[in-house]
Amino acid sequence: xxxxxxxxxxxxxxxxxxxxxxxxxxxxxxxxxxxxxxxxxxxxxxxxxxxxxxxxxxxxxxxxxxxxxxxxxxxxxxxxxxxxxxxxxxxxxxxxxxxxxxxxxxxxxxxxxxxxxxxxxxxxxxxxxxxxxxxxxxxxxxxxxxxxxxxxxxxxxxxxxxxxxxxxxxxxxxxxxxxxxxxxxxxxxxxxxxxxxxxxxxxxxxxxxxxxxxxxxxxxxxxxxxxxxxxxxxxxxxxxxxxxxxxxxxxxxxxxxxx
Amino acid sequence: xxxxxxxxxxxxxxxxxxxxxxxxxxxxxxxxxxxxxxxxxxxxxxxxxxxxxxxxxxxxxxxxxxxxxxxxxxxxxxxxxxxxxxxxxxxxxxxxxxxxxxxxxxxxxxxxxxxxxxxxxxxxxxxxxxxxxxxxxxxxxxxxxxxxxxxxxxxxxxxxxxxxxxxxxxxxxxxxxxxxxxxxxxxx
Numbered sequence: 001x002x003x004x005x006x007x008x009x010x011x012x013x014x015x016x017x018x019x020x021x022x023x024x025x026x027x028x029x030x031x032x033x034x035x036x037x038x039x040x041x042x043x044x045x046x047x048x049x050x051x052x053x054x055x056x057x058x059x060x061x062x063x064x065x066x067x068x069x070x071x072x073x074x075x076x077x078x079x080x081x082x083x084x085x086x087x088x089x090x091x092x093x094x095x096x097x098x099x100x101x102x103x104x105x106x107x108x109x110x111x112x113x114x115x116x117x118x119x120x121x122x123x124x125x126x127x128x129x130x131x132x133x134x135x136x137x138x139x140x141x142x143x144x145x146x147x148x149x150x151x152x153x154x155x156x157x158x159x160x161x162x163x164x165x166x167x168x169x170x171x172x173x174x175x176x177x178x179x180x181x182x183x184x185x186x187x188x189x190x191x192x193x194x195x196x197x198x199x200x201x202x203x204x205x206x207x208x209x210x211x212x213x214x215x216x217x218x219x220x221x222x223x224x225x226x227x228x229x230x231x232x233x234x235x236x237x238x239x240x241x242x243x244x245x246x247x248x249x250x251x252x253x254x255x256x257x258x259x
Numbered sequence: 260x261x262x263x264x265x266x267x268x269x270x271x272x273x274x275x276x277x278x279x280x281x282x283x284x285x286x287x288x289x290x291x292x293x294x295x296x297x298x299x300x301x302x303x304x305x306x307x308x309x310x311x312x313x314x315x316x317x318x319x320x321x322x323x324x325x326x327x328x329x330x331x332x333x334x335x336x337x338x339x340x341x342x343x344x345x346x347x348x349x350x351x352x353x354x355x356x357x358x359x360x361x362x363x364x365x366x367x368x369x370x371x372x373x374x375x376x377x378x379x380x381x382x383x384x385x386x387x388x389x390x391x392x393x394x395x396x397x398x399x400x401x402x403x404x405x406x407x408x409x410x411x412x413x414x415x416x417x418x419x420x421x422x423x424x425x426x427x428x429x430x431x432x433x434x435x436x437x438x439x440x441x442x443x444x445x446x447x
Binding site: 004005007015017022025032033 | 285288289296297300301309310314318370371372373376377378379382383386398401402433436
């Protein structure tokens with residue numbers, strides 16, 4: 001038998017050798033990998049997914065905040081306008097009440113003075129109903145058992161007009177009152193006198209409308225309108241409607257002059 | 260043809276294992292673990308510790324599987340990881356200590372012959388008796404086939420130290436073989 005090279009023999013023996021690992025070796029490896037590395041790809045995947053979700057949440061929050069800020073500003077603006085509106089009216093509350101009363105008289109509604117007093121004695125009910133809704137039908141159905149309250153609500157709803165409308169109504173009543181006064185004093189009123197009163201009232205309405213939303217900024221359109229000083233026929237017609245049949249001739253004369 | 264098909268199998272196995280396929284990873288483990296445990300056992304003194312080293316080696320295998328380039332042998336790549344892991348373990352235990360010793364060039368050519376084959380368990384016992392430094396250099400040089408330059412890099416020692424460690428290891432092994440078997444000496 002030939003001698004064997006010792007180192008070659010060792011190499012062969014060791015390279016061919018296989019040692020079976022213990023039965024739980026794979027489990028151990030899995031445990032180690034769960035703690036540290038094995039499904040590292042998955043861990044990276046989860047981490048990436050989590051960071052993407054995080055980014056989305058943060059960006060959506062930012063986006064929502066921006067929207068909220070925008071909403072805030074619009075709300076503020078709305079509030080401003082809401083606050084300004086009553087200022088612009090310069091709440092001639094007493095006058096408005098007069099107008100309402102005058103209207104009621106002229107249109108011959110069945111609302112008595114007692115009912116109007118009821119309105120003042122029960123302000124809470126009226127206010128609450130107005131805040132709840134402005135729809136007369138709904139109010140009527142809600143308060144069908146209390147006719148006096150309904151009446152007061154209806155009258156209050158009639159007063160809910162835009163500032164411009166209230167101003168026009170006020171001026172109409174002023175003009176009508178002045179014409180009536182002139183007629184009482186002089187027993188007659190000329191077309192020129194009525195024309196003068198109408199122009200004066202119209203110019204006052206325009207001058208008040210010059211200031212938009214109480215912002216002290218002059219509205220160019222309104223300015224042009226005043227320069228023209230042309231009375232709107234609707235305003236005139238309203239005045240003559242208020243004067244009634246007595247001034248039918250004057251009405252036709254004034255309208256013919258305009259044309 | 261057989262080699263080619265085996266290589267192809269590794270490829271698909273590797274790509275599945277990279278994707279985190281549990282079955283593929285388990286299959287890979289079953290395929291290579293016995294050999295890898297044997298490698299680790301060459302450096303580490305008992306099977307339990309060798310298995311721990313092997314498992315941490317497999318962790319690295321699966322972690323860095325995507326960095327394996329198909330140019331070389333996959334088994335060779337895993338072997339290298341196991342060897343490095345074993346050396347790291349010895350370093351952790353501070354068992355790797357090397358003494359600088361001068362040796363003559365002639366002594367490196369010393370070749371030992373044996374009359375009868377020695378059982379692998381006996382071989383392992385003889386290797387286990389070597390000091391860690393001698394044993395590591397001997398296994399790296401004789402069994403794994405690394406050059407002294409490579410060993411010096413792996414262990415952070417000079418080539419001379421690697422050579423002297425090998426010489427000392429050979430001498431010790433020859434003595435132990437001499438006790439059990441008839442041994443003769445010669446040169447390359």
